[in-house]
Amino acid sequence: MHTEPVDAKNRRIETILFLVLAVVIWPFIAVGVVAGWGFVVWMYYLFTGPPGPV
Numbered sequence: 001m002h003t004e005p006v007d008a009k010n011r012r013i014e015t016i017l018f019l020v021l022a023v024v025i026w027p028f029i030a031v032g033v034v035a036g037w038g039f040v041v042w043m044y045y046l047f048t049g050p051p052g053p054v
Helices: 008-048
Strands: none
Touching: none
């Protein structure tokens, strides 16, 4: 089994990629999922009425 040492350039690229994913992309995805769920609930209530006794 042959293992190559991780070279500094690859480690730097992976670190930058991780930071871009963690700081930029995932927060946008999280906000989008929450906003999407809120929209689904809003549309559900629009068609079925509010919960609870009328």
